[in-house]
Amino acid sequence: MSLRHALLGLLAHSPASGYELTKQFEVSLVHAWSAKHSQIYPELTRMAEQGWVAAGEEGARGRREYRITDAGRDELHRWLTTATADRVNRSEVMLRVFFLWTLSPDEAAAHLDRLAATSRQALAGLDALDDHVPWDASGSDLMGRLALEQGRRTATTMAEWADWAADQVRAGHDARSLTDRMSRRPA
Amino acid sequence: MSLRHALLGLLAHSPASGYELTKQFEVSLVHAWSAKHSQIYPELTRMAEQGWVAAGEEGARGRREYRITDAGRDELHRWLTTATADRVNRSEVMLRVFFLWTLSPDEAAAHLDRLAATSRQALAGLDALDDHVPWDASGSDLMGRLALEQGRRTATTMAEWADWAADQVRAGHDARSLTDRMSRRPA
DNA sequence: GTAAACATGTAACAGGTTACATGATTGT
């Protein structure tokens, strides 16, 4: 389960309340993982029982701050260094592509055009995020910037692929057979 | 829910039993979605109740074949053409990257090297798949090849990013501050 | 005073995985 490790990672940076952790999922971590408060609060309770985190005194407005324990840091390190088979990619976007053949060529090409536009919008959003985040020289901000760059490259790749795929579909529509025109990777 | 639509998409190609659909998830669709037979069988029952698919007679070994109905085709078309906000990306890979700062620079760089290697393995797997699948000129095979190309491009992007990120981490380790050396996108 | 933000929790449900359970047919 990744949620526990996401929480450990956030708490490794500094102690925080469930409320604050929820906000961090909404902002900094949103492109990698997400979680609602209704999942986070019970999870923190279980992690405290397990000894990975420790709950502090109850503060103002019932705020309870959690801090990571040594056992928690050990578990975080174990999770980061033990190679685990990654869970299968689930992509609704790609699922749709598989079934685009059931649409008319015009509809399919339009769908791919929209996909390219959406990817470029996502890219613009990441650029804007980069501009407005006050990055410092800390290790965690550094990794945040590496992750952001990954997002940029992935969004760019998706946009360029969608352009290419739309071209392929349109070329196939114009000619007798799309297959003849498919550019395949060089042998 | 995407499972229903994945099943509709597969049945749009040809009628099939739950068993056959399960196999198709394991093979052709595995890079886009996955589902176990224990999820597929009850889902087909519900879809039949809803009128999106129709169950045929029970054949040998209790085999029951489902075919898509007109209502099912309508729903598939609606799903493909109605723009739906894509569910948030969940990536355990990127989640780990966010927390690499808790490791030593050597460990972090090694992690990114492994990530690059894994991506190149995935790329090789996709190339092998392309070679051994008997593609024909049908629309569904065409879309399969477009999706495969997307996988190739994404894997390549990930590998190149991981190489770059590992360099950044190592450069930061060698120098006083990693930030000075981070290449940022041009304004 | 009142709206916004802080702060925490529970319940019901949907989606998905693992494990349990059974039986028929085909190939060797």
Add this chain to the structure above:
DNA sequence: ACAATCATGTAACCTGTTACATGTTTAC
């Protein structure tokens, strides 16, 4: 005869989302 593959189903459990529910503090 035995193993592999075909073929279907249920139950328990885990993860995650939406909705319900409550009370405090700060800023205007």
